[in-house]
Amino acid sequence: MTTKNAFWGFGLPRLEHTPLPVGSERLEAIALPQTVTLLHRRPEEKKAIPLLKTGDAVKTGQKLSLYGNADYVTSPATGKVVSLSPVTGNFGRNLTAVTVATDPQENFDGEFDAARSLLSLDAAGKFLAAVPGQPGLERLTDPERPIKTIVVCGVDEDILVVTRQHVLASRLADIQHGIQILKQLTGIEDVVILTRREAIQGHGSIGGRVMGVDPRYPAALPLLVMANVFRQEVPAGRTCEDKGFCFISAEAVASIGSAFSTGRIPVVKTLTVIPKDGRIRLAQAPIGTPIGAILKHFDVTIAEGDRIVFGGPMRGTAVFSPDHPVQPDTDAILVLDAKAAARTSDYPCINCGECVRVCPACMQINLLVRYLEAGKYEDAEESYDLNSCVECGLCSFVCVSKIPILQHIMLAKHELVRMRSTETLTETIDG
Amino acid sequence: MADKQKLIVSFAPFWHNGSRVTDRSMQILLAASPAAFFGIYRFGISALGVLALAVSSAVLWELAFTRVAKRPVSVGDGTAAVIGLLFGMMLPATLPWWAVITGTFLAIVVARQIYGGIGANPFNPAAVAVAILMLAWKQRMDIDSALVNYVFDFPAAFPLGAVKAFGTGAIKELSLIDLFMGRQVGGIGTICGAALSAGGIYLVLRGVIRWEIPVSFLAGAAATAGVFHAVDPLRFASPAFHLLTGFTLFGAFFLATEDASSPVNFIPMLIYGAVIGAIVVFIRNIGVFAEGLVFALLVGNLIQPLLDKIRPKALGKVE
Numbered sequence: 001m002t003t004k005n006a007f008w009g010f011g012l013p014r015l016e017h018t019p020l021p022v023g024s025e026r027l028e029a030i031a032l033p034q035t036v037t038l039l040h041r042r043p044e045e046k047k048a049i050p051l052l053k054t055g056d057a058v059k060t061g062q063k064l065s066l067y068g069n070a071d072y073v074t075s076p077a078t079g080k081v082v083s084l085s086p087v088t089g090n091f092g093r094n095l096t097a098v099t100v101a102t103d104p105q106e107n108f109d110g111e112f113d114a115a116r117s118l119l120s121l122d123a124a125g126k127f128l129a130a131v132p133g134q135p136g137l138e139r140l141t142d143p144e145r146p147i148k149t150i151v152v153c154g155v156d157e158d159i160l161v162v163t164r165q166h167v168l169a170s171r172l173a174d175i176q177h178g179i180q181i182l183k184q185l186t187g188i189e190d191v192v193i194l195t196r197r198e199a200i201q202g203h204g205s206i207g208g209r210v211m212g213v214d215p216r217y218p219a220a221l222p223l224l225v226m227a228n229v230f231r232q233e234v235p236a237g238r239t240c241e242d243k244g245f246c247f248i249s250a251e252a253v254a255s256i257g258s259a260f261s262t263g264r265i266p267v268v269k270t271l272t273v274i275p276k277d278g279r280i281r282l283a284q285a286p287i288g289t290p291i292g293a294i295l296k297h298f299d300v301t302i303a304e305g306d307r308i309v310f311g312g313p314m315r316g317t318a319v320f321s322p323d324h325p326v327q328p329d330t331d332a333i334l335v336l337d338a339k340a341a342a343r344t345s346d347y348p349c350i351n352c353g354e355c356v357r358v359c360p361a362c363m364q365i366n367l368l369v370r371y372l373e374a375g376k377y378e379d380a381e382e383s384y385d386l387n388s389c390v391e392c393g394l395c396s397f398v399c400v401s402k403i404p405i406l407q408h409i410m411l412a413k414h415e416l417v418r419m420r421s422t423e424t425l426t427e428t429i430d431g
Numbered sequence: 432m433a434d435k436q437k438l439i440v441s442f443a444p445f446w447h448n449g450s451r452v453t454d455r456s457m458q459i460l461l462a463a464s465p466a467a468f469f470g471i472y473r474f475g476i477s478a479l480g481v482l483a484l485a486v487s488s489a490v491l492w493e494l495a496f497t498r499v500a501k502r503p504v505s506v507g508d509g510t511a512a513v514i515g516l517l518f519g520m521m522l523p524a525t526l527p528w529w530a531v532i533t534g535t536f537l538a539i540v541v542a543r544q545i546y547g548g549i550g551a552n553p554f555n556p557a558a559v560a561v562a563i564l565m566l567a568w569k570q571r572m573d574i575d576s577a578l579v580n581y582v583f584d585f586p587a588a589f590p591l592g593a594v595k596a597f598g599t600g601a602i603k604e605l606s607l608i609d610l611f612m613g614r615q616v617g618g619i620g621t622i623c624g625a626a627l628s629a630g631g632i633y634l635v636l637r638g639v640i641r642w643e644i645p646v647s648f649l650a651g652a653a654a655t656a657g658v659f660h661a662v663d664p665l666r667f668a669s670p671a672f673h674l675l676t677g678f679t680l681f682g683a684f685f686l687a688t689e690d691a692s693s694p695v696n697f698i699p700m701l702i703y704g705a706v707i708g709a710i711v712v713f714i715r716n717i718g719v720f721a722e723g724l725v726f727a728l729l730v731g732n733l734i735q736p737l738l739d740k741i742r743p744k745a746l747g748k749v750e
Contacts, residue, residue, distance in 0.1 A: 353695025
C-alpha cells in the first residue's frame with residue numbers, strides 16, 4: 001500500500017484496512033514479565049485512599065477494586081502489589097497505576113468460577129469488564145438505551161491492525177460460546193458478526209448474521225458501519241447505542257466465551273505488533289506487560305524521536321514511555337521511526353479542499369478548521385457539523401498545509417464536554 | 432512506573448500522504464511553462480523580460496512584506512512565484528518595467544498579504560493586479576497598441592478586439608486550428624491554447640486543480656456565446672472562437688482554479704465556473720472591454736463564500 005503522493009506519478013494513495021497476513025496463525029507468546037502494571041480509574045476526590053496497599057498478595061484473575069466503586073482491574077498474574085502511584089492518562093484522566101511483582105507459581109482466583117453458574121449479566125459485568133477486548137457490558141444494561149442488536153466486530157478499526165481479524169479467524173469456538181452466553185444473559189436475539197467483505201464465508205454457523213465491511217479505510221468505524229452497512233445513520237453527537245446497536249470486539253466476545261467455559265478470567269491480550277520495518281507480527285501478552293518487554297521480544301530498539309503508538313497509524317495514541325503497559329483494549333503497538341512519523345505545521349489552510357473531498361462524514365472541514373483554530377468551538381459545533389466527525393484522521397492525512405485537523409477536532413469535542421459538565425455542575429450548585 | 436526513557440508524543444494520524452504546498456506550486460509552474468515558453472518564442476526577448484521581472488519582483492515583494500510585517504517568511508512555498516508567473520503571462524510583451532513591478536505589488540501585497548497571506552486572499556491576486564492595470568494604463572495594456580511594432584506572419588490584430596469593433600466579418604480569415612496552435616496575438620502566455628490545455632489537463636490529472644471548475648467554466652462560456660451567436664451571427668463570434676481567444680483557456684485552467692478564492696464543493700464549483708464563463712462572454716459581447724475575463728473572475732470570487740454554503744449533508748445531521 002502506498003501512502004505517499006508521488007511528484008511525477010499520477011496515482012493517489014488509497015488507504016485500505018489491512019487484511020490478516022497469510023501465515024499469521026501462530027502468535028508469538030510474550031512471557032510473563034517480572035512486573036505488570038494495571039491502570040485503574042481514580043475518583044475525582046483528592047483524598048480517595050486505595051483499599052489495596054503495597055505488599056498485598058493477589059491471584060491471577062482476581063478483581064482489584066481500589067476505591068470500592070464499580071471500577072476495577074483484573075490482575076493478570078499471581079504476586080504482590082509493589083507500588084500504587086497516581087498517573088495522568090490521555091485528556092487528563094486520573095488513573096492509579098498498580099504494579100504487581102509477578103510470581104511464576106500461578107494461583108487462579110476462584111471467585112468467578114463459583115459465580116459463573118448464576119449466569120446473570122450483572123454478575124458477568126462484575127468480573128469481565130477488564131478482560132482482553134474490553135467488552136463494555138454496562139452498555140447492554142442501560143435502561144435509557146435499550147440494545148436491539150449486538151455487533152461482534154471481527155474487523156479492525158485502523159490500518160495495519162489485524163488483531164480482531166485474527167481472533168475471528170482463530171477462536172471460532174470461543175466466539176460462538178461467547179455469543180451464546182451474551183444471548184442468554186441479555187435476551188438479545190439479533191447478533192451480527194462483522195467481517196471483511198471478502199471473508200464473509202465461513203462464519204455463518206457461529207450464532208449470528210454475518211455482514212461484510214468494505215476494505216477501504218475508514219469503512220470499519222462503527223459510525224460508518226451504522227450508516228453504510230446497517231443503513232441507520234446515527235444522529236451527529238449520538239452513539240450507536242442510542243440507535244440500539246452495541247459494538248463489541250470479537251476478542252471481547254471470545255474472552256467472555258472462554259471465561260464461561262473454563263471458569264477462569266482471560267488475562268492474555270492478542271496484539272498486532274508493527275515494528276519499524278512495517279512487517280505485521282501477532283503476539284499475545286498478559287495485560288499489564290510493559291511495551292518495552294514486547295519490543296525486546298521482537299528486537300526493536302527505540303531511538304530518540306521515535307514514536308510508540310497504541311493502535312494504528314491513523315487513530316492510535318502515542319505513549320511517552322516504553323514502560324507503559326498493555327491494556328485490555330490495546331489492539332496494536334506500532335513503532336514509527338522518527339523520520340516516518342508525520343509532522344504538523346502551523347501553516348494556514350490554503351483552501352485546496354482535499355479534506356472536504358476525503359471526509360467520509362461529508363464535513364465542511366476547510367471552514368470548520370478556521371473556527372477550531374480560533375477556539376470558536378460552539379460555532380464549529382452549531383454551523384460546521386463538528387459532531388458528525390467519525391475521527392478517522394483522513395483530513396490530517398491529506399492536508400497540504402499539514403494542519404493537525406484531527407487534533408483540533410478532538411480538542412474541541414473534549415473542551416465542549418468539559419464546558420458542559422462544568423455548566424451542569426454550577427447549575428446544580430446554584431439550584 | 433519508573434520513567435527511564437521519555438519518548439516524543441504526537442497526535443494521530445501518524446501518517447501523511449506527503450503533499451506539500453511547495454509541490455503544488457512547482458506543479459503549477461511546470462504546467463504553465465509550455466505556454467509561457469511559447470509566448471517567449473512568439474514575442475521574443477521582451478516577453479522573457481516581462482516574465483522574469485514579474486516572477487522575481489513578486490517573490491521580492493513577498494519577501495519584503497513578510498519581513499516588514501514580521502510574518503513567517505513564506506517565499507519558499509513557491510506561491511509568490513506562481514502568482515508572479517501567472518500575472519506576467521497575461522501581460523502584453525511590451526509592458527514597461529515599472530508597470531510590471533506595480534502589478535506584482537498589487538498582486539502580492541494588496542491582493543494577498545494585506546488579507547492575511549496564503550489561503551486568505553478573497554480574490555485571485557493575479558487577476559486583481561491585471562484588472563487594476565487595465566483600468567490604470569488602458570493603452571499600455573491594450574494588445575493592439577502594445578504590439579504595434581511587431582511583425583507576424585498571421586493577422587496581427589487582437590481577435591477579440593477585432594470582433595468587438597467590426598463584427599464577425601473581421602475574423603473570417605482566422606482558422607480555429609491556428610488560434611489553438613497559438614497563431615494569434617494576446618497576453619504573453621495566453622495565446623497557445625494547445626499548451627494551456629496540456630498544462631491544465633496535467634494539473635487536473637495530478638489532482639492539483641479540480642476538473643469541475645475548468646469544465647464548467649468552458650461550458651458556461653460556450654453556452655452563453657452560443658446563444659449570442661445564434662441571435663446575431665454577424666455581430667457575435669462563435670463559441671469555439673471565444674474558447675480559443677483572449678484569456679479563456681488560461682483563465683479556466685490557471686486563474687479560476689486558484690485555491691483560496693474558489694469553492695471546494697461539487698455543485699458550488701460547477702456554478703462558480705459556469706457563472707464566470709457566462710460573464711466573460713457577456714463582457715466581451717456587450718460590455719466595455721474586448722477581454723473582460725479578469726473582471727468576470729473577480730465577480731466569481733465575490734460570490735464564492737455564498738456558493739460554498741451549498742454543501743452535502745454531513746453524516747448524522749438532523750435538519
